[in-house]
Amino acid sequence: MFLEYYSEEQEKWVMMDPMVNAIPRSSGRDLSVLEMLVEKDSRRRMNDRWWKLGEYKDQFGSQVYRSDRVVFFHNAGPWKKTYYFTPDKNIRSTIKGKIAAGVNSP
Numbered sequence: 001m002f003l004e005y006y007s008e009e010q011e012k013w014v015m016m017d018p019m020v021n022a023i024p025r026s027s028g029r030d031l032s033v034l035e036m037l038v039e040k041d042s043r044r045r046m047n048d049r050w051w052k053l054g055e056y057k058d059q060f061g062s063q064v065y066r067s068d069r070v071v072f073f074h075n076a077g078p079w080k081k082t083y084y085f086t087p088d089k090n091i092r093s094t095i096k097g098k099i100a101a102g103v104n105s106p
Contacts, residue, residue, distance in 0.1 A: 002017075002033040003015065003018060004016065004032060004033060007030065010029070010030060013032045013033075014030040014032060015030075015031060015032055015033045015035075015036055017049075019050070020046075020049045020050050020053040024039075024042045024043075024045070024046050025042065026039050026041065026042045036065065037065060037066075043065050043066075046064075046065050047063055047064055047065050050064045050065070051064075
């Protein structure tokens with residue numbers, strides 16, 4: 001699970017990782033989870049920081065953040081809606097189509 005907050009100043013979502021006290025950045029700008037996953041250097045820096053400071057590094061290895069994962073929240077627990085996030089336009093389109101058709105799993 002990832003933690004993000006909405007920055008009114010930047011008009012976008014910004015990722016925070018409280019486990020390693022870090023916000024991913026690239027070229028002086030704060031990044032969202034998806035931006036961090038897509039930007040190789042930022043992802044590497046976050047993984048390096050996690051490897052040095054992460055409490056669970058022995059369980060997750062050196063690649064806590066990987067670009068080959070699709071991040072989504074399901075409507076379990078406190079979530080009232082289902083939100084799917086992916087940088088890939090085709091995956092987003094497929095998911096929207098399945099949701100519109102009433103298919104429960106993406």
